[in-house]
Amino acid sequence: MNGDELRSFLLTNNTKQATEWDAIKKAFNPETVEINGEQVYVFDMIFDLTVTPIEDPIGISQQLPTAYVPMHIHHYIELIYVYQGQCTIVMQNGKMTISEGEIIIIDKRTPHAVEGISESDIVIDIKLKHDYLSSSFLSRFTHKSIISQFLVDSLINNRRVNNYLHFPFENRSNIAGIMEHIMCEYFEKDFCSADMINSYLFILFTELIRHSNNSNSIKPVDTKQDDIVLEFLKYIEDHYKDCSLTKMASHYNYHPNYASSVLKKATGKSFKDLLQIQRLNKAALYLTNSDLPVAEIAEKVGYTSLSFFYKKFNDIFLQTPKEYRENKL
Structure with a gap:
């Protein structure tokens, strides 16, 4: 699969009818937990009855315009990427609109929901079984630079405080190409696709760290x-x-x-x-x-x-x- 084929694939997917919320509840019977006084659902799966709960290190799906899932949490980190258009992320402390080329990474057990997706918006959801934002993983980036170590520590501390990280990249940034490679490998698996995806994920998080000090959304207050x-x-x-x-x-x-x-x-x-x-x-x-x-x-x-x-x-x-x-x- 190449970039043009990926775009065609995603555009076709966007016209599909999403599984109704009542059917999802009936099929998976999700439990609820109380977080900050609000009852939220617990989900560790892609919201599609044809897809089983995540078994691979990552799971990638497309948020369909007709889909509806109320406030919920995952035991995995979730990365939401806007391939085209925009969407709104609902958190317990408010809403955030993210646009084409931007990424938001939502921490484990953080209540959230996605809304405001139109037929012209393409929103990609990646659930990460491995914690790619842990101190042990990120230390791989910092072996020879005190600056990168500082940026990584800032990233970890900000994640700990806010429970999410927002990267307002423009759609012409390097992120778009990296995400395209990840999706092409995932949606049309080939020999060594898993290794390729892991390599691209390493490059992705390197790019996020490289630009973390340029993003107003993840800078410290001072x-x-x-x-x-x-x-x-x-x-x-x-x-x-x-x-x-x-x-x-x-x-x-x-x-x-x-x-x-x-x-x-x-x-x-x-x-x-x-x-x-x-x-x-x-x-x-x-x-x-x-x-x-x-x-x-x-x-x-x-x-x-x-x-x-x-x-x-x-x-x-x-x-x-x-x-x-x-x-x-």
């Missing part, structure tokens, strides 16, 4: 403070070899104590800790991508004492530089 933190982290990444707190603070016309406090509050780490992490991450890259001697690598990343470099490297990676290089071969 946007100015967040921008300052990113500037500090960028400075450390760019000047890790000879960086100092005094130099960095002076570069931005701040007092060193203020810069130190901002970094500690935002990241939970001191300036020295962040500098060590960045230097050691660079050293790890040299170890895996060059034949340079360890002593030369230590010097290149800003260490004057080889024994101190060995100690700090072992503290972070729990192995010597030599062991790290051998294990990565």
Whole structure:
């Protein structure tokens, strides 16, 4: 299936008659639970009587214009993507309209419903059995960058507070192409389609993290403070070899104590800790991508004492530089 075939497939689907809500209730007999004083249904399936509850790592379906499902929750994370047009997401604290190219990720056990889909709107629903927004999964993105680690932590904290993440991408963003590939593989499965989908999902969440600091919907309330933190982290990444707190603070016309406090509050780490992490991450890259001697690598990343470099490297990676290089071969 290619992009044109996918569009034709989705347009044809949109003309189908959805299963009536009474039939869904009768077939699945969903239980209800009370959340924040409201009774909501519990569903871990696609709302189509021809589809069984999710057995694969993901389940993808199309929200039909004629479908109706009241407030409900899932035990899985749900990703809603507007392929064309728009739709309205109903949450317990209000409504949100998302438009073409945008994504909303709704956390587990978060009451919600989808409404306002017309015949010209195409809305895609993806239920994720694996938690692609867990700390353990997202740590795969952060191995060599203190900035990406900060963005991931911000993403996780925002999800924890709001129970959803909204990514207001435009339809011409990279997200559209990634989502198209995922749907093509899912709706017309071929050899290794499951592996392809998992790979595209990794790319998708990488793209979400890359753009998370550009989205007003997922920024912390103190946007100015967040921008300052990113500037500090960028400075450390760019000047890790000879960086100092005094130099960095002076570069931005701040007092060193203020810069130190901002970094500690935002990241939970001191300036020295962040500098060590960045230097050691660079050293790890040299170890895996060059034949340079360890002593030369230590010097290149800003260490004057080889024994101190060995100690700090072992503290972070729990192995010597030599062991790290051998294990990565």
